[in-house]
Ligand code: B12
Ligand code: SF4
């Protein structure tokens with residue numbers, strides 16, 4: 276027997292159908308409640324392992340209990356969205372090979388929410404979260420029964436592996452069913468922990484954010500410390516290594532494709548307008564144009580055939596971070612001679628953790644917690 280303010284079975288059926296039609300892999304409901312994983316998160320932050328992602332230490336009370344994200348929010352529909360397959364590049368993390376997912380998924384969920392309210396009546400309150408709220412999204416998806424949090428820290432589904440994104444629609448209707456948690460299926464496997472090139476795992480399931488290549492190539496706007504440079508020979512934006520080795524992704528894996536990007540050295544020699552045209556509307560602008568160029572420069576330097584001229588020409592780049600990165604590379608190659616004739620670069624302040632604060636907004640994109648420009652207020656119907 277359902278109460279008037281419960282999410283009714285017919286409504287859930289409708290949501291499941293709408294989610295399939297919108298291309299989601301799966302959707303499941305879960306009651307909003309105090310987050311059992313919060314103490315682990317809090318210990319992680321208290322130990323400073325979140326640095327330099329300062330936004331993760333804010334709004335802790337909201338992460339502890341997501342009902343605080345809205346006075347009338349009672350449950351969440353958690354959606355799994357497949358990665359885009361718009362194009363292929365071995366240099367770019369899979370999730371970023373297409374349109375910006377924050378925008379794309381929010382639009383889809385807004386569409387579902389509007390159609391739901393047209394059909395079943397206005398919700399008292401709702402909120403759509405795609406990295407845009409201080410919400411432990413993996414923990415919420417785990418409680419919804421969509422999978423387990425693996426030793427690589429990612430949510431893994433028996434059916435879909437872990438190459439997906441999570442989007443949540445928090446609503447004011449109640450969901451009263453008990454949680455049906457997926458068992459932990461990692462067993463004795465430790466492949467991800469061993470494969471991580473930077474030893475970023477503090478312990479299974481938890482990483483030290485500053486050591487992760489994803490942080491360095493996406494969140495860091497300043498110089499990338501040289502100890503990471505060698506690892507950017509395999510990836511230039513984000514990192515999928517701890518998912519690529521996971522046996523649960525074996526069937527889903529599509530490691531090959533036709534490379535969409537020109538060779539990095541050619542890409543970096545293109546006029547700025549052409550360079551930008553490649554990445555416009557992708558999530559790859561999070562580190563900014565300069566950050567992206569910095570990443571590609573470092574990755575290009577892993578190829579011994581890359582011409583020194585490529586790095587030398589970047590000593591004149593308008594961005595201090597790009598100039599300093601070129602200098603890092605040239606110095607590493609013992610090509611200091613290339614610097615002799617240029618006095619354009621002296622000492623410039625390009626701190627490594629520049630701007631990693633306050634990007635939570637999508638939170639970090641919580642980027643719209645971290646990029647406040649994305650943090651548009653949710654449209655809430657009047658009560
Ligand atoms: C900050 C952040 C990052 C940071 C920090 C990552 C991290 N592991 O914490 C950086 C920039 C490094 C990052 C990288 C990536 N991210 Co990210 N990120 C986030 C963000 C914004 C917050 C995550 C967070 O709170 N981290 C802090 C940790 C401590 O909390 P947690 O992730 O919930 O971890 C839980 C487990 O560790 C568990 N736990 C505790 N103890 C133990 C012990 C054991 C044994 C186990 C198994 C688990 C466990 O409890 C913790 C608390 O809930 C979320 C969006 C969101 N709001 O949730 C996206 C999110 C987690 N990221 C996502 C993605 C896709 C990625 C990348 C794959 C991108 C890429 N290709 O480069 C990598 C994967 C790196 C990895 N192995 O985790 C997806 C994950 C989808 C999925 N299948 O899980 C999310 C959910 C975004 C989204 N909306 O889809 N990310
Ligand atoms: S994403 Fe890459 S660097 Fe980060 S923990 Fe996984 S393997 Fe390590």
Ligand code: SF4
Pocket residue numbers: 425426427428431460461462463464465466467468517520521522523
């Ligand atoms: S590689 Fe192994 S230990 Fe790591 S997440 Fe996958 S199954 Fe779990």
